[in-house]
Amino acid sequence: MSALGKLTAAVFVAGTAGWVGLSAGEKGVTAASLLGMAEMQLAALMGNDAAAMPGTDVPQTEPTGPIIYWRHPDGLPDWAASEATTADGRGFLAVQASEDLSLGPATEPAAELAPVTDVDRAILYYRNPMGLPDTSPVPKKDSMGMDYIAVYEGGDNDDGSVTVSPGKLQRTGVRTSEAVLAPLAASLRVPGIVVLNERKISVISLRADAFIETVADVTTGSSIAMGAPLVTLYSPEIAAALAQFVTDVRSEGRQREGARQRLANLGVPVEVIDRIATEGLASVNIPIMAPRSGVVLERMAVEGMMAKAGEPLFRIADISTIWVLAEVPEGALMNIAHGADVRISFQGLAGAPMTSRIATIYPELDLMTRTGKLRIELPNPDGRLRPNMFADVEIMLDQTPVVQVPEGAVIDTGDRQVVILDLGEGRFRPEPVTVGRRGGGMIEIISGVAAGDIVVSTATFLIDAESNLNAALAALSPPEADQ
Incomplete structure (x- = not known):
């Protein structure tokens, strides 16, 4: 063929290759296979041997590894787990492990790394990458284009490991x-409230009807010492008992001890009885003294008033020690032991929390709040802790x-x-x-x-x-x- 004829044939082949490429794309033919066919046709027209044509830059190597699946001979997205044929009778092409495509970047294998052993294990199936209960015997993609993940033999267990x-x-x-x-190191935080020590509260009242002559200069909130006079009073019943006692003292009669006991029963202080026994003189006005040191919580006595027997005149409390009552939820009571350590802090007081122990666990629950009460004793020498103050109680739970x-x-x-x-x-x-x-x-x-x-x-x-x-x-x- 002349040079002009060869040039014309080359132009014709190039145009035909472009048209064939458009139709081949619809049939799944790859660009590499189309280029190979075009080179073979051009070599035939030019009179050259197709084997002598230059190949691609990448050297061709023999595939290695086990066969992992079979693909469609025309490159269509169709695979099979075993040997299969197309509709026109052509066999599927085997794909070995080294031919499988990877979407990740190619890297040079490092000499010090251990060889990959996944290819030595059989692939059981492929699972959905999003964790859906969907498996496939062959490689595939989900609706978002993500590759299914291979599950190898020995890679899963029935126990969920x-x-x-x-x-x-x-x-x-x-x-x-x-x-x-x-x-x-567990603790429980519960609310608490400061209350008075019930053991150190005194109520001053009379055991006989009497008139209040004078009242000491004390009011609610005043501090008072034990033995300090609170009121002086006149009582006809007490006056009669005093006269009998004085008579028995002077005559040294046998009724002396009985008269003394009668005065004590009427609430006459022992100091007054001893003084009358020593002096032999009766006093019309009888003083009543404070039975303990503390703070006056209530004053009901008024000068000139008539007080009935049993009517309270004063209420006095010793606040040198106070109680904190903490309310604990019903479900946490079983984890609290008598004598457990506690830390108590008060919103209005600065400084480190006070430490103490649980003194008493009350035997009943509040019917409405379903809480139990704990009692904690705290020293209060400076009187900073006052009744009805709120407290934050931290209870140290069982240390077993x-x-x-x-x-x-x-x-x-x-x-x-x-x-x-x-x-x-x-x-x-x-x-x-x-x-x-x-x-x-x-x-x-x-x-x-x-x-x-x-x-x-x-x-x-x-x-x-x-x-x-x-x-x-x-x-x-x-x-x-x-x-």
Whole structure:
């Protein structure tokens, strides 16, 4: 063929290749195969041998590895797990492990890295990348174009455990901790209120009808010392008993002790009785003294008033020690022991909290609030603590050693609590647990974990999700190959 004829043929082949490319794209023919056919045709027209034409820059190597699936001979998106044929009788092409495409960047293998062993294990099936219960016997993509993930033989277990490579453990930040047997630094905060010490409250009243002659210069809130006079009074009944006592004293009669006891029964102070016995003279006005040191809470006595027997005149309380009553929810009472340490702080007082112990646990619950009361005694030498002050009570709970793990190790979904056990060699398994008290960043494990077990303390949700997915897939029937 002449040079002009060869040039004309080359232009014709180029135009034909463009038209064929448009139609070949619809049939799934790749650009590489189309270029190869065009080169073969051009070589034939030019009179050259197709084998002598220059190839691609990348050297062609023989495929290696096991056959992982079969693909359509025309490059269509159609695969099979076993040998298959097209509708026109042509056989599918085998794809070996080295021919499988990867969407990641190509990297040079490092000499120090261990060889990949996944190709040595049989692929059971491919699972949905989003965790949906959908499997495929052959590689495929989901609706968003994501590749299904290969599941290799030995890669999942019926117990929901999962095996994670060391590299993935490091990337996800997985950390483990040991379950320990130790006292739990747990405490309970409850509200409290300051009340008077019931043992140190006195009410001053008369045992006979009397007229109040004078009242001491004390009012509500005044401090008073024990033995200080409060009122002087005149009582006809007491005056008659005094006269009888004076007569018996002067005559040294046998009724002397009986008359003395009668005066004591009427509430005459012992000091007054002793003075009359010594002097032999009766006094018309009888003083009444304070029975204890403290603060006057109430003053009802008024000069000139007529006081009936039993009518209170003063109410006095010793506030050198006070009580704090704390209200504890019903569900927490069983964890509180008599004598447990407490720390008490007051909103209106600066400084460190006061420490004490639980003196009494009341035997009944409040019917409306469903709370129980605890009583704590506190010294109050300077009188800073006053009745009805609010208190914040922190109760140290039972210090018996218990199995405990970090709070971050427990996954609580509301209806279940689990921890991730580290089985060693990169294997993990979720374990249901029963939890108890919390405190100091730790949580008590009642059942499910023993002291010495290794649990995952961070990135627990990632491993739990993976293990739940494996357990769900293991429950599905084995996938069948496409026919």
